[in-house]
Amino acid sequence: MEEKIGIIVGTTLQSVFILTMFYMATRFFGRMFGNIYAAIKGNNTSLESCRSCGHKISKEAVFCPYCGQTFGNINSFSTSIFANFIAGVVALAGGIGLLFYLLDLLKDQ
Numbered sequence: 644m645e646e647k648i649g650i651i652v653g654t655t656l657q658s659v660f661i662l663t664m665f666y667m668a669t670r671f672f673g674r675m676f677g678n679i680y681a682a683i684k685g686n687n688t689s690l691e692s693c694r695s696c697g698h699k700i701s702k703e704a705v706f707c708p709y710c711g712q713t714f715g716n717i718n719s720f721s722t723s724i725f726a727n728f729i730a731g732v733v734a735l736a737g738g739i740g741l742l743f744y745l746l747d748l749l750k751d752q
Protein backbone atom coordinates (compact mmCIF):
# COMPACT_ATOMS: atom_id res chain seq x y z
CA MET A 644 0.00 0.00 0.00
CA GLU A 645 2.72 2.46 1.03
CA GLU A 646 4.67 1.45 -2.03
CA LYS A 647 1.71 2.30 -4.25
CA ILE A 648 1.36 5.75 -2.65
CA GLY A 649 5.07 6.31 -3.31
CA ILE A 650 4.61 5.36 -6.96
CA ILE A 651 1.56 7.63 -7.30
CA VAL A 652 3.37 10.58 -5.69
CA GLY A 653 6.48 10.00 -7.79
CA THR A 654 4.44 9.69 -10.97
CA THR A 655 2.49 12.85 -10.16
CA LEU A 656 5.66 14.85 -9.47
CA GLN A 657 7.25 13.65 -12.69
CA SER A 658 4.09 14.46 -14.64
CA VAL A 659 4.13 18.00 -13.22
CA PHE A 660 7.80 18.31 -14.15
CA ILE A 661 7.13 17.06 -17.70
CA LEU A 662 4.21 19.49 -18.08
CA THR A 663 6.49 22.32 -16.87
CA MET A 664 9.04 21.38 -19.53
CA PHE A 665 6.36 21.43 -22.24
CA TYR A 666 5.05 24.74 -20.90
CA MET A 667 8.56 26.23 -21.03
CA ALA A 668 9.04 24.91 -24.56
CA THR A 669 5.79 26.63 -25.57
CA ARG A 670 6.96 29.87 -23.96
CA PHE A 671 10.34 29.73 -25.73
CA PHE A 672 8.75 28.99 -29.10
CA GLY A 673 6.17 31.72 -28.49
CA ARG A 674 8.93 34.22 -27.77
CA MET A 675 10.82 33.06 -30.85
CA PHE A 676 7.80 33.65 -33.09
CA GLY A 677 7.18 36.97 -31.31
CA ASN A 678 10.74 38.01 -32.15
CA ILE A 679 10.36 36.95 -35.76
CA TYR A 680 7.09 38.89 -35.96
CA ALA A 681 8.70 41.96 -34.36
CA ALA A 682 11.65 41.68 -36.72
CA ILE A 683 9.33 41.84 -39.72
CA LYS A 684 6.56 44.13 -38.50
CA GLY A 685 8.25 46.13 -35.75
CA ASN A 686 6.65 46.86 -32.39
CA ASN A 687 4.90 50.09 -33.28
CA THR A 688 2.92 51.38 -36.20
CA SER A 689 5.01 54.41 -37.16
CA LEU A 690 6.22 53.89 -40.70
CA GLU A 691 9.15 54.99 -42.77
CA SER A 692 10.30 54.22 -46.28
CA CYS A 693 12.72 51.37 -46.84
CA ARG A 694 16.13 52.76 -47.81
CA SER A 695 16.52 50.05 -50.40
CA CYS A 696 13.14 49.56 -52.13
CA GLY A 697 11.01 52.48 -50.83
CA HIS A 698 8.16 50.37 -49.42
CA LYS A 699 6.55 51.66 -46.22
CA ILE A 700 7.85 49.60 -43.29
CA SER A 701 7.85 49.98 -39.49
CA LYS A 702 10.62 52.14 -37.98
CA GLU A 703 11.27 49.26 -35.54
CA ALA A 704 11.65 46.63 -38.25
CA VAL A 705 15.13 45.12 -38.35
CA PHE A 706 14.72 44.01 -41.94
CA CYS A 707 12.48 44.93 -44.84
CA PRO A 708 9.81 42.26 -45.54
CA TYR A 709 9.68 43.38 -49.18
CA CYS A 710 13.31 43.34 -50.26
CA GLY A 711 15.14 41.75 -47.30
CA GLN A 712 17.35 44.79 -46.62
CA THR A 713 18.62 44.66 -43.02
CA PHE A 714 18.82 47.65 -40.69
CA GLY A 715 21.56 47.49 -38.03
CA ASN A 716 20.21 45.50 -35.11
CA ILE A 717 19.39 42.28 -37.00
CA ASN A 718 22.09 40.37 -35.06
CA SER A 719 20.57 40.78 -31.60
CA PHE A 720 17.20 39.76 -33.02
CA SER A 721 18.45 36.68 -34.83
CA THR A 722 20.57 35.74 -31.79
CA SER A 723 17.54 35.88 -29.50
CA ILE A 724 15.43 33.98 -32.07
CA PHE A 725 18.14 31.32 -32.26
CA ALA A 726 18.60 31.18 -28.46
CA ASN A 727 14.84 30.82 -27.91
CA PHE A 728 14.67 28.14 -30.59
CA ILE A 729 17.49 26.12 -28.96
CA ALA A 730 15.99 26.58 -25.47
CA GLY A 731 12.58 25.50 -26.82
CA VAL A 732 14.01 22.40 -28.50
CA VAL A 733 15.96 21.45 -25.35
CA ALA A 734 12.88 21.87 -23.14
CA LEU A 735 10.72 19.93 -25.61
CA ALA A 736 13.27 17.12 -25.99
CA GLY A 737 13.69 16.97 -22.20
CA GLY A 738 9.93 16.80 -21.72
CA ILE A 739 9.51 14.06 -24.32
CA GLY A 740 12.50 12.13 -22.94
CA LEU A 741 11.09 12.26 -19.41
CA LEU A 742 7.65 11.29 -20.69
CA PHE A 743 9.02 8.13 -22.31
CA TYR A 744 11.09 7.40 -19.20
CA LEU A 745 7.97 7.72 -17.07
CA LEU A 746 5.92 5.52 -19.44
CA ASP A 747 8.70 2.93 -19.30
CA LEU A 748 8.64 2.97 -15.49
CA LEU A 749 4.86 2.54 -15.42
CA LYS A 750 5.02 -0.32 -17.91
CA ASP A 751 7.29 -2.28 -15.55
CA GLN A 752 4.92 -1.97 -12.60
Ligand SMILES: [Zn+2]
Binds near residue numbers: 694
Ligand atom coordinates in the same frame (compact mmCIF):
# COMPACT_ATOMS: atom_id res chain seq x y z
ZN1 LIG B 1 12.84 47.19 -48.82
